[in-house]
Amino acid sequence: MNLLFLLHQTICGALAAAGFGVLFNIGFRSLPWCMVSGALALSTRTCCLEAFGWNLEASSFAAALMVGTAVLAVRKRADISQNALDVVGCIPMVPGSFAAKAILGLFALTSTDSAEAAQTLTTAVQFTVRVMFTVGAIGTGLAIPALLLRVRVSR
Amino acid sequence: MPEDESPTPALEPIAMVALDAGRLLMEAGASARSIDAIVMTFARGLGADRVDLRVGYASLAVTIGIGPNGITRMREVGHLGVNQRLDQELWHLAERVERHELTTEQARAELTRVATKTPRHSTWVMGVAVGLACAAFGRLLKVDWAGTGPVFVAAAIGQVVRRDLLGRHMNVFVCATVVAFVSSALGGLGAHWEHSQTVTMAMIASILLLVPGVPCVNAQSDIIEGHPTLGSARAVTVAVVLIFVALGLWLAQTLLSHLEIPT
Numbered sequence: 240m241n242l243l244f245l246l247h248q249t250i251c252g253a254l255a256a257a258g259f260g261v262l263f264n265i266g267f268r269s270l271p272w273c274m275v276s277g278a279l280a281l282s283t284r285t286c287c288l289e290a291f292g293w294n295l296e297a298s299s300f301a302a303a304l305m306v307g308t309a310v311l312a313v314r315k316r317a318d319i320s321q322n323a324l325d326v327v328g329c330i331p332m333v334p335g336s337f338a339a340k341a342i343l344g345l346f347a348l349t350s351t352d353s354a355e356a357a358q359t360l361t362t363a364v365q366f367t368v369r370v371m372f373t374v375g376a377i378g379t380g381l382a383i384p385a386l387l388l389r390v391r392v393s394r
Numbered sequence: 395m396p397e398d399e400s401p402t403p404a405l406e407p408i409a410m411v412a413l414d415a416g417r418l419l420m421e422a423g424a425s426a427r428s429i430d431a432i433v434m435t436f437a438r439g440l441g442a443d444r445v446d447l448r449v450g451y452a453s454l455a456v457t458i459g460i461g462p463n464g465i466t467r468m469r470e471v472g473h474l475g476v477n478q479r480l481d482q483e484l485w486h487l488a489e490r491v492e493r494h495e496l497t498t499e500q501a502r503a504e505l506t507r508v509a510t511k512t513p514r515h516s517t518w519v520m521g522v523a524v525g526l527a528c529a530a531f532g533r534l535l536k537v538d539w540a541g542t543g544p545v546f547v548a549a550a551i552g553q554v555v556r557r558d559l560l561g562r563h564m565n566v567f568v569c570a571t572v573v574a575f576v577s578s579a580l581g582g583l584g585a586h587w588e589h590s591q592t593v594t595m596a597m598i599a600s601i602l603l604l605v606p607g608v609p610c611v612n613a614q615s616d617i618i619e620g621h622p623t624l625g626s627a628r629a630v631t632v633a634v635v636l637i638f639v640a641l642g643l644w645l646a647q648t649l650l651s652h653l654e655i656p657t
Contacts, residue, residue: 247533248534250530251530251531251533251534252530252534254526254527254529254530255527255528255530255531255534256527257523257526257527258523258524258525258526258527258528258530259524259527259607260478260523261515261519261520261523261524262476262520262523262524262527262553262603263423263476263477263478263608264476264477264478264479264480264514264515265478265479266478266479266482269478281534318482319478319482320424320428320478320481320482320485322423322424322425322428322611322612322615323423323476323478323481325611326607326608326611329607329611330605330607331530331531331534333605333607333610335531335598335601335602335605336535336595336598336599336602338605338636338640339598339601339636339639339640339643340598342636342637342640343640343643343644343647346640346641346644374610374614375614377611378610378611378613378614378615378618379614379618381611381615382614382615382618382619386618386619
């Protein structure tokens, strides 16, 4: 695995998380936690994609699971809601570009001729399915640590 | 007749204060579990014995009881945004209520203070932060360095425009289309002028500030945690926002194709 590429992805994840942290009105003192959350998400996802050869959906799930677990561990020290820290960390992994391409593909169906329509539809559906699975993987990965902890506490 | 008979607290103010706390937390972007927890904390901290909450997309309803008496009240919920500092302040207040430090009237006054006095980052700080976030997003989407600068500028301008339009109470879906059009057109034009080879991705990266990440994650956690109605409503809203964002992007692509810029 290219370590320079891993570092690039990690820094970009941290910056994106911090930027969204400001958008979500998180105080400046808590922004380093957002950066750590985003860096952890992107470094884990990149490792899974590049070193283990997993697909995007599985890598996103692993990264969300890692972020969800880490956030549970530090939530008391961070003085920031678990939900917010989870979301800012994982937001750089939300496949917004796939979603845009999927919807634009569906728009394009109205203007393409019948020869190209099948290909356009297939591509749009592929993007849609990938968006659904990736977003589902992120949500499930974030939910599992919290649900497991609560089961243990309630016993 | 019992010797230690103490006056029973009035149910109505307790219900309304608890509902207000839940409404503010929901408008700050919390999940159903958190809303349930804060309403429970406020109501019990102010003297209620029993609390049952129903969380809907546009309203909250609570039934509280003390001894043999009980009432049910409903409260409308406004636009669901994201405001983490408000979220934090509400939880700090909930801790004080839980420790029985406040009366119902004091809790109501504190809620009003928190709702009106919690600071927000200035428009320009938000613009720069969002520009930086989208530029980083762009790099993750393999936008080349020539396209990264225009993404930063386009997203920052888009955020300033968005805040201005929302301040004028424009419909959030229409606002999403307008901002998507402005940001992606600026991002695409800038990337073209900078001779970027990734104009299309630069256009997409410029609108990622509009991706509804918090409602998207909340929708799933709500469904997983037993609130399928609220979760489904959030998911439908996310889908509609994405359609309006894609419409803005499509309009910008149409504009750029008329200017003979390949996208």
